Structure formats: C-alpha cells, structure tokens
Amino acid sequence: MLEGEAAIASGCETCHSIGKPNLDGSIGTCTACHARHQASIELAREPETCGQCHMGPDHSQLEIYRESKHGVIYNARREHMNLSADPKTLTVADMPVPTCATCHMSGQEGLAVTHDVTERLSYWLFAPVSEQRPTYRQGRDEMMRACGNCHSQSHTERFFEQAEAVLTATNDKVREAQAIIEELRADNLLTPAPFDEPIEFLWFDYWHYFGRTAKHGAFMGGADYVQWHGNYELLAKLVELKEMAEEIRAHAD
Numbered sequence: 001m002l003e004g005e006a007a008i009a010s011g012c013e014t015c016h017s018i019g020k021p022n023l024d025g026s027i028g029t030c031t032a033c034h035a036r037h038q039a040s041i042e043l044a045r046e047p048e049t050c051g052q053c054h055m056g057p058d059h060s061q062l063e064i065y066r067e068s069k070h071g072v073i074y075n076a077r078r079e080h081m082n083l084s085a086d087p088k089t090l091t092v093a094d095m096p097v098p099t100c101a102t103c104h105m106s107g108q109e110g111l112a113v114t115h116d117v118t119e120r121l122s123y124w125l126f127a128p129v130s131e132q133r134p135t136y137r138q139g140r141d142e143m144m145r146a147c148g149n150c151h152s153q154s155h156t157e158r159f160f161e162q163a164e165a166v167l168t169a170t171n172d173k174v175r176e177a178q179a180i181i182e183e184l185r186a187d188n189l190l191t192p193a194p195f196d197e198p199i200e201f202l203w204f205d206y207w208h209y210f211g212r213t214a215k216h217g218a219f220m221g222g223a224d225y226v227q228w229h230g231n232y233e234l235l236a237k238l239v240e241l242k243e244m245a246e247e248i249r250a251h252a253d
C-alpha cells in the first residue's frame, strides 16, 4: 500500500479487523462492541461505540447521527432510557429513540436481533455509484419494519423516497466526474499509477468523501451532511475538476 506497513497496522486494521474470524473460530472482535464485563449490552447500544470506526469524512455516520433528530433527542434523554434492557424483550418504552444498534441490529418489539449488519441494508452506499444490493427488497422491508415501531408507514415511505432521490442525483454527479477522469485516461493524459497527480486525489475525494456523505446523510437524517458537506462540495469540486482537466489538456497541446 502507498502509505506503508505502519500506517496499515495502526490505521486500516484497527477498524477493519472486526470481520475476521478469531483463533477460537468465532467471528468478529466481540469486544469492539461489547466490553468484557456486565454493562456490555448497554455499551453496544451506545452510538459512540459504533462511532469508534464509523466516523470521519469517508463514513460520517456518528456525526450524521449526532445531527439527526434521533441523535439530538437521544443525547438529551439518555439517562431516562433503559439501555441495559434484555435484547429478547426490548421495547420502544425502553428506548423511545433509536441508536445505531436499534436500526441496524436490535430486536425491538419482536424483531429478531441480528449480528449481520448488512441484513437491513438495501444499497451499496459506500460505492462511487450506488446500486441496489442483491437483497434490496428484504433489506428495505426489515429496515422499514424497525422504523415502523415508532413511525407510520407513510412517514417512513416518504423518508426513503427522498433519500433515494438524493442517491440518484448523487450517482449522476459522480458519473459526470468519473467520465472526465476516464476521458483523460483514454487520451493518455494521466500516468497509469494511481494517486500521483492532484486530479486523482480530487476525484477520489469526490465520491469517497462528498458523494458518500450526501448519501449517508440522506438515509440517516443529517441535512447538513446532505447539503454543506455533500452537495455543496460536489458542486464546487466539479468546477475544480473540470478546470484541472482543461489545464491538463491545454498543457498537453
């Protein structure tokens, strides 16, 4: 990797080792979410626990959550909630606002607890251009069932329609930027090596930071992340990208 072994060990692997089998054959680092003592379920339901890894400009889930209505109310009402409720009988009365776990993992009001965090997802949001997952329908239904414990069907449907509209618009913008890079490559105006020219960093940030942020913000209720950290940057960076591409072409002529 371009940044060297030391950066991989204390960077990438600190967050990414979570999915690997342990020596005893069990899957995942349980202690990434559960501590080694009794308050363990409570800890796993805390947004900050997931936010150890799910933060920063390329996956701003913690920041988006904090900004969302859910996060704001959670932070104000946390001490009145029963975060240590038994997972088998967790109710809306125990946790009247959702944390990351509630939407992605918990068995609130009779839903089944899952440790497969992909089970309730419908899109590959982290991809440059987002497409439906093969389990789109099932993922969507299960997530909507979780929302349905607290919201009406029409509220939830409206929310997902709006989020999908942001996704479609973001895909269009990312495709436009991608075409500029691909045309430069086709005309041999970029070196074959990745990450050795400024425009390659700009393109990477384009989808990896701003495109993702807009989509994640839309699906988790973070308006500022859809707009100022997302769409505004997509607009500004596309202008920059086009100007850089023109300069590269002018320079080559």
Ligand code: HEC
Residues within 6 Å of the ligand: 008, 011, 012, 013, 014, 015, 016, 052, 053, 054, 055, 056, 058, 059, 125, 126
């Ligand atoms: C702060 C924790 C953190 C660090 C450090 C980190 N990642 Fe990630 N990475 C994540 C999270 C969280 C996701 C899931 C993003 C999502 O789905 O929104 C992710 C997603 C990815 C993905 C896309 C999903 C997949 O499984 O294909 C790739 C590829 C990736 N990371 C590679 C890397 C590499 C390479 C490094 C080191 C240069 C790195 N990451 C460093 C947390 C991290």
Ligand code: HEC
Residues within 6 Å of the ligand: 018, 026, 027, 028, 029, 030, 031, 032, 033, 034, 041, 044, 045, 086, 087, 088, 090, 101, 102, 105, 106, 107, 108, 113, 115
């Ligand atoms: C990504 C974070 C995460 C990881 C990693 C994780 N858990 Fe969990 N686990 C949770 C959450 C969140 C809950 C509580 C769900 C809820 O709100 O009811 C939970 C609940 C549980 C429960 C109670 C479920 C029930 O039905 O009573 C057990 C047992 C458990 N985890 C064991 C494990 C073991 C063993 C591992 C490692 C192999 C592990 N967990 C890894 C987040 C995690």
Ligand code: HEC
Residues within 6 Å of the ligand: 014, 015, 016, 017, 018, 019, 032, 033, 044, 045, 049, 050, 051, 052, 053, 054, 100, 101, 104, 105, 117, 118, 121, 126
């Ligand atoms: C130790 C770091 C870490 C912690 C803690 C963590 N995650 Fe993750 N999570 C990741 C990484 C890395 C990925 C990227 C998936 C991969 O490639 O393994 C990921 C992926 C995901 C995904 C997307 C899966 C996909 O297919 O795109 C969801 C949803 C998720 N995590 C939710 C949670 C929740 C909820 C919690 C807390 C209960 C949590 N995570 C705690 C590191 C972490």
Ligand code: HEC
Residues within 6 Å of the ligand: 047, 050, 051, 054, 059, 061, 062, 063, 065, 070, 098, 099, 100, 101, 103, 104, 120, 121, 122, 123, 124, 125, 126, 127, 140, 143, 216, 219, 220
């Ligand atoms: C109100 C419910 C809700 C809460 C709370 C919530 N999420 Fe999500 N999350 C969603 C929805 C909905 C999606 C988009 C699912 C889809 O259709 O693919 C999503 C998407 C994600 C993804 C993106 C996977 C990808 O494809 O890139 C990750 C990772 C994730 N959430 C982690 C978290 C973390 C970490 C927290 C807490 C800091 C959190 N979520 C809080 C509902 C929620």
Ligand code: HEC
Residues within 6 Å of the ligand: 069, 070, 073, 092, 095, 096, 097, 098, 102, 103, 143, 144, 146, 147, 148, 149, 150, 151, 156, 159, 160, 221
């Ligand atoms: C455990 C209960 C709970 C769950 C689960 C839940 N919410 Fe909420 N949600 C709330 C509460 C409480 C509020 C704050 C309502 C208020 O007083 O304004 C809220 C507010 C909202 C708001 C902003 C205000 C509004 O009413 O428009 C949106 C949007 C929203 N939720 C969408 C969702 C979506 C989408 C899901 C599922 C992915 C979901 N919620 C899951 C409890 C929940």
